């Protein structure tokens with residue numbers, strides 16, 4: 001899916017967040033994730049993970065089949081994903097506002113990180129090393145691991161200073177500002193950017209009329 005018609009320098013489709021952890025935070029806030037029963041929610045999460053490149057098609061088929069066998073476990077993973085989304089949102093939002101994140105959120109993130117990191121393995125594939133996940137063929141929470149460690153990686157990197165929260169009214173989308181001047185304000189010019197422009201122009205016209 002190519003939602004906004006632009007691409008990154010390497011030619012891949014650009015997302016609003018520009019980083020998988022920020023995309024996870026933005027996308028799971030969408031109504032389709034918030035107003036869904038837990039088992040359909042798990043399927044949505046698995047589909048999202050494949051679109052985000054975190055699951056290959058056979059792994060997606062496998063976890064979807066398994067989720068029907070292990071419904072309670074799948075529902076628990078979905079609930080955990082929503083909690084993780086909230087935790088990550090609060091931490092990155094605080095950082096974007098240059099305030100200190102809540103220590104409880106950092107503790108929650110570290111708990112998830114300990115689950116995710118003990119699954120990490122090096123794998124040799126097509127002449128180069130890649131990160132892979134041990135036990136990925138059986139675990140229903142497989143898609144949460146790379147989100148957690150890539151979020152942690154971003155938090156501990158210099159790129160954290162380029163994480164921004166959209167200035168749009170009531171918009172909580174986060175993104176990595178890779179613009180040349182590091183002055184991107186909106187998640188998306190086509191939505192929040194244009195709304196802000198329209199508001200400014202309306203205010204200007206009112207100002208002139210008065």
Ligand SMILES: [Zn+2]
Pocket residue numbers: 166167168171172173186187188192
């Ligand atoms: Zn926005």
